[in-house]
Amino acid sequence: MNDDLTPQLRVAIVVPAKRFVCLAGALWTQRYGPLQVASVARQAGYFVRLFNEELGLRVSPEELAREFDVVGFSCKSAAITRAEEIAGAVRREAEKLGRRVVTVLGGEHITFGGDSRLSPSFDYALRGESEGAFLQLLKSLETEECDAGDIFDTSHICKSFDNIPDLSLVSGYDETVQGFIFRYLPLLWTLQKRMLPMLMFQGTRGCPYNCSFCPTAYLSQGNGYRRRSIESSLAYLQEHLARTGIRRVTFEDPNAALPFDKRSYMFFEALARNAVGMRATLLVRADICEDRKLLHVMRAAGVLNLCVGIESLTEQTLADFKKKTSCDTNRKAVDIFHEHGFTVTGLFIVGYDTDDLNTFESIHHFINETGIEKWRISPLSQLPESPDQFMPAHRYFLWDEFANSGRAVVDYCNGEFVIFYPRHMKPSTLQKKIMEFKTAATSLTEIVRILGKHRKLMPVLQRMGNSFIQRMVVREIARSNYLEMIKEVEGEFYIERDGKEQLQEYLLRRRYEERVSAREGINDRGREFRQASAARDF
Numbered sequence: 077m078n079d080d081l082t083p084q085l086r087v088a089i090v091v092p093a094k095r096f097v098c099l100a101g102a103l104w105t106q107r108y109g110p111l112q113v114a115s116v117a118r119q120a121g122y123f124v125r126l127f128n129e130e131l132g133l134r135v136s137p138e139e140l141a142r143e144f145d146v147v148g149f150s151c152k153s154a155a156i157t158r159a160e161e162i163a164g165a166v167r168r169e170a171e172k173l174g175r176r177v178v179t180v181l182g183g184e185h186i187t188f189g190g191d192s193r194l195s196p197s198f199d200y201a202l203r204g205e206s207e208g209a210f211l212q213l214l215k216s217l218e219t220e221e222c223d224a225g226d227i228f229d230t231s232h233i234c235k236s237f238d239n240i241p242d243l244s245l246v247s248g249y250d251e252t253v254q255g256f257i258f259r260y261l262p263l264l265w266t267l268q269k270r271m272l273p274m275l276m277f278q279g280t281r282g283c284p285y286n287c288s289f290c291p292t293a294y295l296s297q298g299n300g301y302r303r304r305s306i307e308s309s310l311a312y313l314q315e316h317l318a319r320t321g322i323r324r325v326t327f328e329d330p331n332a333a334l335p336f337d338k339r340s341y342m343f344f345e346a347l348a349r350n351a352v353g354m355r356a357t358l359l360v361r362a363d364i365c366e367d368r369k370l371l372h373v374m375r376a377a378g379v380l381n382l383c384v385g386i387e388s389l390t391e392q393t394l395a396d397f398k399k400k401t402s403c404d405t406n407r408k409a410v411d412i413f414h415e416h417g418f419t420v421t422g423l424f425i426v427g428y429d430t431d432d433l434n435t436f437e438s439i440h441h442f443i444n445e446t447g448i449e450k451w452r453i454s455p456l457s458q459l460p461e462s463p464d465q466f467m468p469a470h471r472y473f474l475w476d477e478f479a480n481s482g483r484a485v486v487d488y489c490n491g492e493f494v495i496f497y498p499r500h501m502k503p504s505t506l507q508k509k510i511m512e513f514k515t516a517a518t519s520l521t522e523i524v525r526i527l528g529k530h531r532k533l534m535p536v537l538q539r540m541g542n543s544f545i546q547r548m549v550v551r552e553i554a555r556s557n558y559l560e561m562i563k564e565v566e567g568e569f570y571i572e573r574d575g576k577e578q579l580q581e582y583l584l585r586r587r588y589e590e591r592v593s594a595r596e597g598i599n600d601r602g603r604e605f606r607q608a609s610a611a612r613d614f
Contacts, residue, residue, distance in 0.1 A: 110150035189462030470588030518543030
């Protein structure tokens with residue numbers, strides 16, 4: 077295509093809503109990924125709008141079918157059935173109008189192995205950091221050649237991402253942030269909506285640590301650590317802060333700061349010098365506590381909260397997770413972070429083969445002993461029927477595990493529901509223990525205890541906010557009747573001895589092998605057929 081010509085395709089990017097509430101649902105925020113894809117397409121000259129149901133908007137399939145030629149979906153697994161619902165409705169509405177609208181699936185679901193679940197609702201699927209691949213697809217469709225190369229068979233990595241994502245592309249966003257209550261009475265707005273406004277920023281991609289349980293390095297962003305330029309980082313933050321008036325910023329980076337890393341120093345020193353006025357939350361490893369100089373600079377730059385991937389309190393689990401850290405380091409890190417004025421959000425994973433019912437008591441004790449202000453406890457998660465991940469695929473629920481209940485397993489893949497078979501307890505037992513833990517650890521007694529630990533009001537308010545959200549999630553799980561559903565499917569795979577539940581793994585392995593044998597080749601043939609059909613009909 078001649079680059080001097082103005083592209084004619086009209087593009088919509090859709091972020092569909094999840095079926096169930098999760099902790100992230102308490103934030104009113106535009107995630108970086110879909111905004112980046114939309115912004116890159118707009119900078120290439122295409123007309124682009126982003127419709128985000130996570131912001132409270134309800135997408136209109138009629139509008140998408142009437143006004144747009146290409147509809148891309150940036151989708152997490154727990155939102156895929158909503159995406160399929162919208163895509164199917166768009167296709168039907170377009171047919172009524174005598175039009176063809178191309179649908180494209182991207183985002184975490186397809187990147188992390190979602191193609192093991194055949195979905196005929198989309199013409200194309202793109203994996204990984206797909207802003208460049210999406211642009212390539214648009215150009216191919218523009219010329220009606222559909223020569224998109226091998227972009228469908230690989231997970232994409234972008235070496236450069238120095239552009240500033242454009243929030244004006246998000247439907248309804250400017251109208252909200254410029255509203256009187258949002259701008260001048262933010263607490264009232266938050267109470268009314270039960271959502272906390274937050275900006276998202278991404279300054280780095282890739283993770284050099286290769287933890288075995290985490291798909292970031294080998295499925296989405298690779299292990300090559302890349303950082304955007306300091307100039308573009310400052311411009312990005314300053315523009316978004318000024319546009320919205322929102323001061324809370326979450327860094328979406330897998331590791332926003334590396335210990336004893338020169339570029340990490342330079343980045344946070346630049347933020348400190350320019351006083352952007354943010355109140356930031358970062359995901360970090362515990363071993364960054366060894367670099368006190370970097371911690372000092374980060375605090376001066378406006379970093380207030382550190383989300384620490386503690387994961388487990390047993391050395392064996394940390395070794396199996398390839399965390400390259402220790403329980404002693406985790407404990408020491410929390411104290412050092414508090415000394416430097418950070419609040420701490422502890423992230424824990426439960427249900428691994430080394431865990432038993434005593435795991436929850438150990439985590440509870442750790443939280444109380446260290447005075448962690450906020451925490452999240454999550455079941456070990458990966459996508460069902462997806463090989464080459466941390467846990468064997470047969471240990472996870474099948475995609476149609478709840479067929480008798482008329483429910484889709486994928487709707488529950490939001491990090492709050494147990495979707496696998498633990499070795500030393502039934503899924504229902506693990507789910508119940510998580511719910512009980514969240515209720516007990518958010519009690520009034522726990523709030524009083526943290527006041528005694530810190531003797532400051534802010535940690536108490538943070539714990540109260542965390543407690544409110546945790547209990548909201550527990551109520552959502554209880555309303556979903558999820559415990560009853562998993563009790564119906566788990567029984568045949570466990571035996572009870574001496575009051576303990578033990579998995580009979582060979583039964584799961586045999587079942588999964590039968591599933592793979594029956595499904596072999598279907599997904600690839602189906603995808604090839606849809607792509608050929610799209611190329612022929614466009």
